[in-house]
Every structure is written in structure tokens, then in C-alpha cells.
Amino acid sequence: MAEAEFSMKRIGVVETCYPEKFGIPRQPGLVKSARGKVVFDEAFKNPDMIRGLEGFSHIWLVFVFHEAGEKPGRAMVRPPRLGGNERRGVFATRAPYRPNSIGLSVVELESIGEDGSLYLKGVDLVDGTPLLDVKPYIPFCDAVPDARGGFVSGVPETMEVIWGCEQPEDPEALEVIEESLAYDPRPAYKRDEEEREYGCAIAGYELRWQVRAGIATVLKCHPQQK
Structure with missing residues (x-):
């Protein structure tokens, strides 16, 4: 089968309290007070597209690591949870330098504005992040209590x-x-x-x-x- 090429449309941007990469939490939900807002592009401001979303407490954001640069996808990276000294395969991490610079975060949906903007808590994205999709978080199938976390175990320590x-x-x-x-x-x-x-x-x-x-x-x- 021939290699396929795909194109995607930006549906909006995520505005956050983090204007630069340094300082952003490394995972969503760690900094619960970190607020953000999804602002849909004009073509996607149809209120029918978010009808029913108000019933969900959390949503998935599918986005682009737009500040990762033009570096090619790396086979091995150095995860911070291992002190930055050990390497793991890129597909075993959430590093931004990937074959396709796509990220995934689950965040709290705090409210929906009259203009259809989505107000969020627990974001881990830089301000202006391009958004590709929004999906509802469904607890019975998205939460796996007995899942193994590999080399990422436990909640990070705080200072x-x-x-x-x-x-x-x-x-x-x-x-x-x-x-x-x-x-x-x-x-x-x-x-x-x-x-x-x-x-x-x-x-x-x-x-x-x-x-x-x-x-x-x-x-x-x-x-x-x-």
C-alpha cells in the first residue's frame, strides 16, 4: 500500500496563561488553576457543533506542537521523569518532537461562553496553540484505573x-x-x-x-x- 498523506484544518486556538514554553506543566491537570480558553475559528463557530458538550466535565484537546520547530521526529528522547539522562523511544513518551507534531490533553471544561468559547482548567499548552479537534472525555472507557504507567509512575513531587x-x-x-x-x-x-x-x-x-x-x-x- 502506498504511503498516504493527510491534511488537517485548524478549528481554532487555545488561549492560555502561558505565553512561552518554559514554565508550562509537563502534563495536563497538574496545575489545576491554569486556565485557558478555546476560541473557534469563524468556520467552526456554529453552535450546533458543541451542542451537548455542556454535559461533560472534561474534554480532550487534539492540538499541534507548533513551537516544536522543524526538527525531524527523533527515534529516542530523554524524558524529564528519568532525570534527562536516560533515553526512551519517542512512541513511549509524550515528547513534542514526533513524526507528526500532534499532542493530546485532557482538561476540565469549566464553562461555555455565549459566543461558544470553551473555558478550561488544568491546561498544559502554550498560548496560541493551534487546535485540531475537541472530543468529550468519557469516564467509563477513557479512565483505566488498573493501567500500568511504565517508567512514569506516581504523581511528580512538588517544591x-x-x-x-x-x-x-x-x-x-x-x-x-x-x-x-x-x-x-x-x-x-x-x-x-x-x-x-x-x-x-x-x-x-x-x-x-x-x-x-x-x-x-x-x-x-x-x-x-x-
Whole structure:
């Protein structure tokens, strides 16, 4: 059989509180306060297309890793859960560098706007992520309580987050910043560099922070320049 080529249409974008890749949680649902919104393209704003979706608490997002670059799909990658030192096959991971740069996340559907936008919680996507499809999460068949997780077992450990500067006045921004940093977004191979400062943008704020003795300290925090 000849090799097939497929084309897909973008149906919309996902707006999130993460304007850049660094700082995003590595899995959906870890940072429950991380909010986002699906904004459908004009061709897909037909209210009939989401009729009945309001009855589901969670949905699947099928999206494109649009910031993965033009790097070809790698056969082996270094999963963060293994410290960034061991390799596994790309099909045994959720790495963005894949033969087809397609991702899949299950998120909480918080509400549906009057314009048909979908308001989400627990997102793990960069702002502006192209969306290919939305599907309802169906508990009886999508949840497998006795499934084996391979080398990915247990919930990731979290760090304490403290402030060495003034905190945001916005309580929602404060919550998502602290939850995001608690899961340690540093590259796994740099986690022994405790004196190093890191910078990232989350929920409308530019941050500088570092980790010492397993505690993340926010050193600087100011609103992003628009």
C-alpha cells in the first residue's frame, strides 16, 4: 500500500496563561488553576457543533506542537521523569518532537461562553496553540484505573515556593504561578545547578526565580510589558 498523506484544518486556538514554553506543566491537570480558553475559528463557530458538550466535565484537546520547530521526529528522547539522562523511544513518551507534531490533553471544561468559547482548567499548552479537534472525555472507557504507567509512575513531587519580592495582587495569578513553579519546570539535566536563576512568564507576569535546597524562591515579579 502506498504511503498516504493527510491534511488537517485548524478549528481554532487555545488561549492560555502561558505565553512561552518554559514554565508550562509537563502534563495536563497538574496545575489545576491554569486556565485557558478555546476560541473557534469563524468556520467552526456554529453552535450546533458543541451542542451537548455542556454535559461533560472534561474534554480532550487534539492540538499541534507548533513551537516544536522543524526538527525531524527523533527515534529516542530523554524524558524529564528519568532525570534527562536516560533515553526512551519517542512512541513511549509524550515528547513534542514526533513524526507528526500532534499532542493530546485532557482538561476540565469549566464553562461555555455565549459566543461558544470553551473555558478550561488544568491546561498544559502554550498560548496560541493551534487546535485540531475537541472530543468529550468519557469516564467509563477513557479512565483505566488498573493501567500500568511504565517508567512514569506516581504523581511528580512538588517544591515549596516562597517569595523574596512583592507578590501579585491578583489571587488567580498568584495561585497559578505558585502551582506552576512547585512542579519545577527546570530542565531535568540542570536541576543540580542550584545557584542559577531562571526567568519565565506566567499569567501576565515576568518572573525571576531560583531553587535552593529544594525550595523555589521568586526573586523578581512584575507585570509583562504589552
